[in-house]
Each structure stands twice: as C-alpha cells, then as structure tokens.
Amino acid sequence: MIQQIGLYLMSFLYTIAGINHFIKPKFYLAIMPPYIPAHGLMVFLSGLAEVILGVALLFPATRTYAAWGIILLLIAVLPANIFMITSGKFTRIPEWILWLRIPLQFLLIWWAYVYTKLL
Secondary structure, three states, X not given: XXXXXXXXXXXXXXXXXXXXXXXXXXXXXXXXXXXXXXXXXXXXXXXXXXXXXXXXXXXXXXXXXXXHHHHHHHHHHHHHHHHHHHOOOOXXXXXXXXXXXXXXXXXXHHHXXXXXXXX
C-alpha cells in the first residue's frame, strides 16, 4: 500500500515538475551550466521527459522503463545542481539548501529505483 502511494506521489511530482518547465522556463534556463548547449531545447526536452516519465509510471507495462528513465534524468540534471552551488549566481537561495539538493538527488534516484521492478 505504501509503495502504491509512493508511486502515485512520484508520478504526480514528476508530471508537475515537467509542466513547470513550460510555465517557468526562466528558472530552468538560469541553472543550466554554460558548457551545455542549446539551453532552451534542453529545458524543453527535460520538461517533456519528466511529464512523459511521470505519466508512464502509472502503467505497469511502462513502469520499469519510466523508473530507469527517471534515474537517468536525475543523473543528467546533477550538473545543474552542482552549477547552482559553484556559480555564485544563486545567492538568494541559502547555501545549505543548494548543498542539500545533492544528497536529495541521490535519495530521488533511490526512490525511483524502488519502482524498477514491476509492482
């Protein structure tokens, strides 16, 4: 039962986060490291991926693929979290919150890993 609730919560969070890429793209553009090309395209694709993967978690036939996709996405966006810490551009966010995002990323990877096996 707890796993099922966690699954629905994860699906909701990734779907909403993905939609947010289209509502507030400026935030996501700002956290893109300069060495990553095509910032606008990357924000669009990562938002689209979050929506698709979040919805795909709900279906048993795609759940495992979606969970692995989320893990890969979380690894792919880790440089943005590191950039937020090291760039000096995000002084309005308390530094401890920026640092907390790194272990949180690994916690989110673990959470997604729980769903790599079909329920």
